[in-house]
Amino acid sequence: MDSNSVGIVAPQVAVFKTPLTLASGATLGGYELVYETYGKLNGDTSNAILVCHALSGHHHAAGYHSAEDRKPGWWDACIGPGKPLDTEKFFIVSLNNLGGCHGSTGPTSPREGTSHPWGPDFPQPSVEDWGDAQARLADRLGIDCWAAVVGGSLGGMQAMTWSVRYPDRVRHCIVIAAAMKLSAQNIAFNEVARRAIYSDPAYADGHYISSGEAPNKGLALARMVGHITYLSDDAMASKFGRELQETLELGSEHIIGDDSPEFQVESYLRYQGAQFARGFDANSYLLMTRALDHYDFAASYEDDPVAAFRQAKAEFLVIAFSTDWRFSPARSREIVEALLAAERPVSYAEVEAKEGHDAFLLPIPRYMDLLHAYLKRVGP
Amino acid sequence: MDSNSVGIVAPQVAVFKTPLTLASGATLGGYELVYETYGKLNGDTSNAILVCHALSGHHHAAGYHSAEDRKPGWWDACIGPGKPLDTEKFFIVSLNNLGGCHGSTGPTSPREGTSHPWGPDFPQPSVEDWGDAQARLADRLGIDCWAAVVGGSLGGMQAMTWSVRYPDRVRHCIVIAAAMKLSAQNIAFNEVARRAIYSDPAYADGHYISSGEAPNKGLALARMVGHITYLSDDAMASKFGRELQETLELGSEHIIGDDSPEFQVESYLRYQGAQFARGFDANSYLLMTRALDHYDFAASYEDDPVAAFRQAKAEFLVIAFSTDWRFSPARSREIVEALLAAERPVSYAEVEAKEGHDAFLLPIPRYMDLLHAYLKRVGP
Numbered sequence: 001m002d003s004n005s006v007g008i009v010a011p012q013v014a015v016f017k018t019p020l021t022l023a024s025g026a027t028l029g030g031y032e033l034v035y036e037t038y039g040k041l042n043g044d045t046s047n048a049i050l051v052c053h054a055l056s057g058h059h060h061a062a063g064y065h066s067a068e069d070r071k072p073g074w075w076d077a078c079i080g081p082g083k084p085l086d087t088e089k090f091f092i093v094s095l096n097n098l099g100g101c102h103g104s105t106g107p108t109s110p111r112e113g114t115s116h117p118w119g120p121d122f123p124q125p126s127v128e129d130w131g132d133a134q135a136r137l138a139d140r141l142g143i144d145c146w147a148a149v150v151g152g153s154l155g156g157m158q159a160m161t162w163s164v165r166y167p168d169r170v171r172h173c174i175v176i177a178a179a180m181k182l183s184a185q186n187i188a189f190n191e192v193a194r195r196a197i198y199s200d201p202a203y204a205d206g207h208y209i210s211s212g213e214a215p216n217k218g219l220a221l222a223r224m225v226g227h228i229t230y231l232s233d234d235a236m237a238s239k240f241g242r243e244l245q246e247t248l249e250l251g252s253e254h255i256i257g258d259d260s261p262e263f264q265v266e267s268y269l270r271y272q273g274a275q276f277a278r279g280f281d282a283n284s285y286l287l288m289t290r291a292l293d294h295y296d297f298a299a300s301y302e303d304d305p306v307a308a309f310r311q312a313k314a315e316f317l318v319i320a321f322s323t324d325w326r327f328s329p330a331r332s333r334e335i336v337e338a339l340l341a342a343e344r345p346v347s348y349a350e351v352e353a354k355e356g357h358d359a360f361l362l363p364i365p366r367y368m369d370l371l372h373a374y375l376k377r378v379g380p
Numbered sequence: 381m382d383s384n385s386v387g388i389v390a391p392q393v394a395v396f397k398t399p400l401t402l403a404s405g406a407t408l409g410g411y412e413l414v415y416e417t418y419g420k421l422n423g424d425t426s427n428a429i430l431v432c433h434a435l436s437g438h439h440h441a442a443g444y445h446s447a448e449d450r451k452p453g454w455w456d457a458c459i460g461p462g463k464p465l466d467t468e469k470f471f472i473v474s475l476n477n478l479g480g481c482h483g484s485t486g487p488t489s490p491r492e493g494t495s496h497p498w499g500p501d502f503p504q505p506s507v508e509d510w511g512d513a514q515a516r517l518a519d520r521l522g523i524d525c526w527a528a529v530v531g532g533s534l535g536g537m538q539a540m541t542w543s544v545r546y547p548d549r550v551r552h553c554i555v556i557a558a559a560m561k562l563s564a565q566n567i568a569f570n571e572v573a574r575r576a577i578y579s580d581p582a583y584a585d586g587h588y589i590s591s592g593e594a595p596n597k598g599l600a601l602a603r604m605v606g607h608i609t610y611l612s613d614d615a616m617a618s619k620f621g622r623e624l625q626e627t628l629e630l631g632s633e634h635i636i637g638d639d640s641p642e643f644q645v646e647s648y649l650r651y652q653g654a655q656f657a658r659g660f661d662a663n664s665y666l667l668m669t670r671a672l673d674h675y676d677f678a679a680s681y682e683d684d685p686v687a688a689f690r691q692a693k694a695e696f697l698v699i700a701f702s703t704d705w706r707f708s709p710a711r712s713r714e715i716v717e718a719l720l721a722a723e724r725p726v727s728y729a730e731v732e733a734k735e736g737h738d739a740f741l742l743p744i745p746r747y748m749d750l751l752h753a754y755l756k757r758v759g760p
Contacts (some may be wrong), residue, residue, distance in 0.1 A: 037539070126411070184613075184620040185617075187646070191641070199597045233564075237565075261571070296622075
């Protein structure tokens with residue numbers, strides 16, 4: 001464990017007994033949110049930063065769960081003493097969103113008043129609903145106003161939503177590799193991912209928990225599609241080229257029915273897909289992709305993002321990555337243009353990075369420097 | 381039927397009894413190729429053009445199979461009297477490749493010496509093998525030298541291969557929306573497509589024909605992945621935007637286990653996928669994607685495409701489309717640069733088109749004009 005790690009952290013659970021009505025009209029009688037915090041909340045509660053996770057993320061953003069734990073939280077590069085989200089200065093809150101599968105109430109939780117899981121019947125939350133649930137967590141923690149709300153990808157959408165839904169509760173809004181709404185191509189990729197899950201007979205219309213067999217093949221396939229789109233063509237080329245597996249050249253024994261991988265990129269994707277499926281719930285994945293597809297930042301403002309951003313009182317930092325083709329710099333520039341038209345203070349940076357959309361998770365020096373420099377301005 | 385249609389055409393079958401040894405080392409004792417011809421072969425057989433099909437194409441490139449037939453061949457926009465591949469002047473040959481599922485010998489054909497289909501055991505052909513099989517068809521038709529070999533995508537790879545494998549038999553080589561080899565990203569998308577088929581329990585290790593149930597869900601999913609990548613983001617945006625289906629707004633009845641499509645692009649992809657699965661054999665699809673993934677134009681020339689193209693005697697036309705991200709203009713420029721370095725005559729055009737990779741199948745005026753103008757120079 002390096003000296004700039006937050007060290008060993010323990011997830012906490014906040015139990016909410018007040019019903020929450022979702023944008024869909026459905027009401028949850030109560031719910032739990034699992035979260036972690038890093039650093040110390042100061043006396044006037046002015047140093048708190050909310051980190052919002054992306055599609056497959058969760059509350060464990062930094063540090064380790066035990067001394068034996070080999071893998072730190074998903075944004076450990078960014079959170080810790082001396083890091084951009086500096087725990088010497090800030091109190092960082094990271095939670096698992098409603099509908100997730102890492103401890104917060106979601107499809108794997110018992111349905112209200114029963115002992116069996118919600119499964120596919122868990123009410124579909126929206127990004128706005130997540131904001132509302134997070135606001136209650138802020139209340140619980142005594143945080144009136146976040147020094148910053150930060151997120152990448154779907155997390156960036158949550159940050160934007162906070163800025164207009166709770167304008168008095170956000171001083172800085174950091175939106176990384178996001179978009180105001182998805183393109184048809186993005187929705188199409190998510191649709192293929194969902195189809196892959198539905199097409200797995202083990203999905204059983206979503207009631208697979210009782211059967212004991214999860215739709216892992218479908219979920220792995222869904223993740224493979226996603227994974228390709230998170231990487232750039234260049235990143236894949238430099239990582240894999242088109243090398244055949246050493247043991248499997250096209251030869252006389254080659255049989256088309258044999259599904260052994262031939263290319264390194266194939267083994268990599270299969271491994272990643274299978275790993276992911278072991279740790280994620282298929283109904284949660286469906287729910288998260290739907291929240292993403294339905295997100296439409298300006299929908300409540302007659303599709304006018306300028307009118308929407310006029311509600312905001314925060315200062316903004318918008319970051320995009322040059323080879324991100326899933327949430328391209330052009331989509332970030334749309335956000336920046338709307339902010340400028342709404343006369344909101346905004347800094348924009350397009351970071352050269354060959355890693356595609358995945359770059360937002362990686363410790364790319366210029367990206368880290370940018371975040372660091374910006375957050376130095378964010379006083380407690 | 382318009383006046384510039386080739387009218388009603390009848391597929392023909394060429395039966396080859398001489399064994400064909402494939403690049404894999406496997407030997408086919410004999411095989412059949414189904415093909416169509418449009419126009420008339422002239423006395424000195426100098427006006428013949430070979431059209432090579434792409435991943436999911438076949439021999440039926442132009443005209444209709446009956447008076448009731450509503451849909452013409454896949455390249456009807458390009459082939460006919462007065463069209464770029466002018467049947468008043470040229471004799472056009474279009475075949476279904478070995479391993480296909482539209483009449484040529486392939487996985488659905490009876491295995492040699494048996495009455496049951498090859499299925500997954502059909503020997504994997506390479507692009508070079510297709511060239512060899514096509515060369516025998518040329519022999520059969522009395523064509524010593526093609527006026528031109530033409531193809532888009534995987535068809536363009538066949539055209540390039542002809543130019544160096546049979547340099548004395550090709551006068552002009554027209555390579556559209558192709559590449560000298562696939563990128564890791566391209567292979568990754570094909571791998572997801574194959575996984576989708578393997579993951580369908582109906583695939584049954586490829587022996588589904590005897591079971592009576594084809595892996596249509598898996599094949600439809602495979603096609604959906606492909607389909608997204610053949611369209612540009614812009615084309616999808618202008619075709620679908622992100623319109624919800626009218627009847628299915630996110631509302632209180634919305635249940636995440638419900639797999640009804642919500643976005644227009646979802647219905648479109650599902651329809652296209654299901655349609656495709658009804659008309660295509662899954663083992664053929666696997667075989668075609670593998671031929672594509674393994675294609676490596678310069679592999680036999682120590683990975684030096686310049687050395688490879690030095691074998692060619694043809695003149696070249698290379699065409700790419702501005703929004704094609706699956707076989708981008710950059711990949712076509714690599715072909716052009718290798719040709720220039722090899723001192724081969726080459727014309728290159730990058731056509732502005734919003735349709736992505738699919739553009740090569742469409743009657744885009746500048747594209748049609750370019751082909752027309754080039755082919756006017758190709759004398760019989």
